[in-house]
Amino acid sequence: MGVGCNGAVMIWLGLIDPIENYHEASKILEALKNQYEGTDSFLVGTVLTSSNEKILPLNTFLPLEDEEFEKNGVVEDFLYLVQGELVNTTLFIEELKPTPNVVVFGAGQDAQSVVEQINQLQWKVTVVDHRPGYLSEANFPNADQLYLVRRGEFPAGISFNHNTFAVLMTHHFENDLNYLKGLIQKKHFIHWPFRSKKSAICC
Numbered sequence: 252m253g254v255g256c257n258g259a260v261m262i263w264l265g266l267i268d269p270i271e272n273y274h275e276a277s278k279i280l281e282a283l284k285n286q287y288e289g290t291d292s293f294l295v296g297t298v299l300t301s302s303n304e305k306i307l308p309l310n311t312f313l314p315l316e317d318e319e320f321e322k323n324g325v326v327e328d329f330l331y332l333v334q335g336e337l338v339n340t341t342l343f344i345e346e347l348k349p350t351p352n353v354v355v356f357g358a359g360q361d362a363q364s365v366v367e368q369i370n371q372l373q374w375k376v377t378v379v380d381h382r383p384g385y386l387s388e389a390n391f392p393n394a395d396q397l398y399l400v401r402r403g404e405f406p407a408g409i410s411f412n413h414n415t416f417a418v419l420m421t422h423h424f425e426n427d428l429n430y431l432k433g434l435i436q437k438k439h440f441i442h443w444p445f446r447s448k449k450s451a452i453c454c
Contacts, residue, residue: 263343265310266295278312286347287375294320296342307338308333312366322346330338349414350375356430357421358385358397365418366391377423378432380421402426405433 269276274299282295298311313331320326325344350376355362369376370393377396380386381404386397398406403426417434419427 263297263299274395275312276313277309282307282312282314282347287350288343289349290344290414291308294322294346296320296326296344298340299325299343302339302340304337306334306336310383320344342451351416352377352412353416353418354379354409354411354419354420356380357419357429358382358390359420360424362420363390365420378408379409381426391447403429405430411437 257450267276267279269280282293285293294315294336296313296315298307298309298313300309300353301307301309320342323346324344329340329342330337331340331342332338350381351378351443353369353374355369355376356379358378360376366376366378375395376393377398378386379398379400381400383399386399388394388397391397400406402453411434417430419430421427421430441445
């Protein structure tokens with residue numbers, strides 16, 4: 252047709268059947284739950300070929316140990332021990348990364364559209380503010396959590412880790428500064444992108 256590179260794309264379609272194959276479906280759903288609720292990446296494999304499909308059927312979903320595999324790709328001629336028997340397989344390896352968690356400090360009208368866009372990415376989002384009239388389910392129907400704090404306080408009940416992102420948008424310098432000081436204390440969470448001693452805050 253004269254479009255693109257005229258290459259070939261291989262697509263693997265696998266059935267998730269919680270009625271006829273509940274055990275297999277539950278493994279997949281558990282992995283997706285861990286991806287959404289967890290904080291660390293992990294590897295999973297899908298069986299593409301099997302020398303014994305009776306005990307290791309095609310499309311079997313396998314949780315994997317990170318140290319055994321390269322991340323993302325096809326591993327051929329892999330021997331997998333199942334029911335006391337070694338089965339020669341080809342696996343498709345995927346790295347499932349945890350769902351990012353975004354904490355938005357500020358519940359103004361402009362924050363509503365930011366939270367909506369984060370929700371469309373299927374990321375988790377928490378909104379923090381000291382004004383109950385702004386911080387409402389009516390204004391933020393898609394937020395996972397609304398966290399009301401007293402003015403000048405940093406939210407003590409929110410967990411921060413390496414998969415957490417923060418957005419400061421209270422549009423009030425003292426409030427932003429207070430939240431920024433609190434975030435700096437989360438040393439395991441903050442990764443400063445600045446290489447020089449000078450930095451800038453833009454509002």
